[in-house]
Amino acid sequence: MRRFVANRLVKTAAAASLFSSNKTTTTTTSSTPLLSRFLTSSPPPNPIMPSHSITLDFINPKVIECEYAVRGEIVNLAQKLQQELVDKPGSHPFDEILYCNIGNPQSLNQQPITFFREVLALCDHPAILDKSETQGLFSADSIERAWQILDQIPGRATGAYSHSQGIKGLRDTIAAGIEARDGFPADPNDLFLTDGASPAVHMMMQLLISSKNDGILCPIPQYPLYSASIALHGGTLVPYYLDEATGWGLEISELKRQLEDAKSKGVTVKALVVINPGNPTGQVLAEENQRDIVEFCKAEGLVLLADEVYQENVYVSEKKFHSFKKVSRSMGYGDKDIPLVSFQSVSKGYHGECGKRGGYMEVTGFSPEIREQIYKVASVNLCSNISGQILASLVMSPPKVGDESYESYTAEKDGILSSLARRAKTLEDAFNGLEGITCNKAEGAMYLFPRLHLPEKAIKAAESAKTAPDAFYARRLLNATGIVVVPGSGFRQVPGTWHIRCTILPPEDKIPAIVERLTEFHKGFMNEFRD
Template sequence: MRRFISHKVKNLITKTTSYTISSSSSTSISPSSTAALRFLSTLQPDLMATPITIDTINPKVLKCEYAVRGEIVTLAQKLQQDLKDNPGSHPFDEILYCNIGNPQSLAQQPITFFREVLALCDHPSILDKSVTHGLFSADAIERAFQILDQIPGRATGAYSHSQGIKGLRDTIASGIEARDGFPADPNDLFLTDGASPAVHMMMQLLIRSENDGILCPIPQYPLYSASIALHGGTLVPYYLDEQTGWGLEISELENQLKTAKSKGIDVRALVVINPGNPTGQVLGEANQRDIVEFCKREGLVLLADEVYQENVYVPDKKFHSFKKITRSMGYGEKDISLVSFQSVSKGFYGECGKRGGYMEITGFSPEVREQIYKLASVNLCSNISGQVLASLIMSPPKVGDESYESFSAEKEAILSSLARRAKTLEDALNSLEGVTCNRAEGAMYLFPRINLPDKAIKAAEAAKTAPDAFYAKHLLNATGIVVVPGSGFRQVPGTWHFRCTILPQEEKIPAIVTRLTEFHKMFMDEFCG
């Protein structure tokens, strides 16, 4: 925009100057024109200047990092363009993105019922056409009518209430109640553009200065370190125990809380990611009860990231929401402050680009809730399509509905395939020299530990990069496989990992295993000598 304005000003000055020169002998310039020219002449240098530099931007932005879309991904995109421009220019023919939980970018198909309802809501005029009944299921048509009746103006392009459309919040609350067996209040729900804005909203609310801390699991999802940095707080790490399958030990929470307090940090909240990202573990009920007791005892807000609640792959584990756990313990609104996050981006639906999600807040005073509502109001509202999807994932087709069988088949096919992919990759990683990988119980990721040779670590130091990033770059350049270095998620000092998604198409998993196995052997041969 600045460049556009500068160009226009230049042209205007040039034209005005030309006019002045050509007309000076016969026509005088009015005082107002002279003043305008003088103003434009002084304005142009300003427009050409660059007053904002890397040294003058908000230092909190500089402190913020997001490894999932970092340097490795930038390099991968360059290689992808190289392959397009010069086929055969690299020892692989495609880039395999195993770095981010983005299912549909890797050819996962959307759930038919969800997309039918969205299409009908976005183009409601086709509901009145006879051909529609031959193209869409009866329950999708009925659901679209129900949803449109709740949307202002029956239009998905309209603004909604800042917390989200009331009727859709009613539907989500009913879904939460059906899941947990305890009541849910639609007024406790804030519908957001994915779970990430909800996390930012809570960080804005909780963090007053760098003396305020948020307990976060390490390894952690970079959204938390980034949002804490952006809002000026302090991340207080607690380390998950890799030896016990990334277990969350209460003694570790207590030690880190004590250490933070000794440094003058006022810890405000505890973040728990269940199922885990990037670690893939699923918490047991007893452990969750201990976590609730810890938060209640210490007066901490419990921030429960539960966006992978549908992604559980092992028969001996089951997802339980922290809302269910707290209520089953007899704790209500006055006992503990809980914020639960959910998203349409994960699960078996993988609707990342639709940007839908919500947070359920309980245990906050009316005065604080007013401030949360104010924060939501600043953003006006979340997008309506995302709101519709959030209601659909919490109220899918039920037995007897026309879409039930096809919906159930699609869900089962996706989740069972993810489980097979997870097991195949887990076994392959554990077969590699110096690599150990915990069981993938849930979520969409594996987080193997790699014991790198001293020679590789020294080479990484010489290249001024973390050893696991050094490994990841070599992997990408040799195979086209994109993973995220564990250092981007933080880890126990002196250990090295990488995060790998289980999302590439199932038929591509064997090729990934082959490429990874061959590369790892070559890498170890090169740096063990």
């Protein structure tokens, strides 16, 4: 056997070095499995598996069902084109890929907030805190803040697992930040710090969904984390449609209709997801509307899952962000009255620290027994990363008037937010200036979700290409211009309507070129397909 094994080694090592993740072909075959079976005295292989590798029917069908368009097919194509531009400059009619597919500001050159990064660096390497050179490199308040934070961590150990809900002192800071924002008390014991908001959403879905009979009301269009998480946990997404005609309005009558419809199908609706400001739709809810939503959840006994990660991203003076907790407390509802979870993230806002994976959920209105279950699930993963925890505390407690960093912090923050507002307006106007495209106002968040009123001929062409019309458009746009957007079908939409999601994040100096390329492409597209 040894000799045979040695021969095989040469062959398979070569095969392994050729193997490359999602790009490998499956044609390689080998005679070894049969021989191997012949040579061992073990029982025959498990009949559900082919001899050389397990196949798709081996794995959880819920995983196969799940979809996540933000990093899907179009993005894979973009990465391929990007590589081609490197390998063969001039091979495409553009010289760079412009990623407008994902809310990832720092990948598009947005700079981090200096104060936040100073504190993180000092907490990573506290040994330099009392060195004299450090005074020259770091602001005085970042040094002071780092000391404060370290003093909140048992043993000042930023490399230790923390409490599974997050470091208590940091939760105190965040709770104070929520109180300052809302004007209502917040309890640090209600906070669960997480690696970004996504794991928090998964945790709640895991808690609420036990089978296909459990439903979660989700806006359509929705951020595909929700459909993916519901699919992975084997539940039912109960859609409610936002009304594009009224600026993506959320109608209570629609909620009621869909809830009744789900009930009639034997689905127990457990929770209502609201994304405010909206993703991918960019609207900001009016407070009156939020009150109606709270009443609806209260009356129907639903958990309100409030995705509030874009709370800092409001670009129009006539709208303001109000947390659902503030709204429900201002209506007089206390902790016992309504189960409410608010998700927040360090990835969005003006800071955009996506790579740091920080965030939290504020969990109110659950009984102690259920909280214990949430705590248990959190504890299985031990804790979220400490840098992300620290950053979450900084985001909810930035420099204040009088702090050395206050002025630079404010300048950085205002610079980013005002630029985002300008970019949103420019792109919104650009879309609205195109034949057959209508685009609602970008009131908040980081996205536009323009509707494509495509000519019949384009829809037919998409059909022939076996793809959704909006995916067809997005693919054409990418191939022609290097601009990456996500087809609306990845977010779901009213059947028969077509959209794309386009972020407002490319650097401001690139926006004119994007508008130009987009306009030129769109004209050509319409000329090609106009009915």
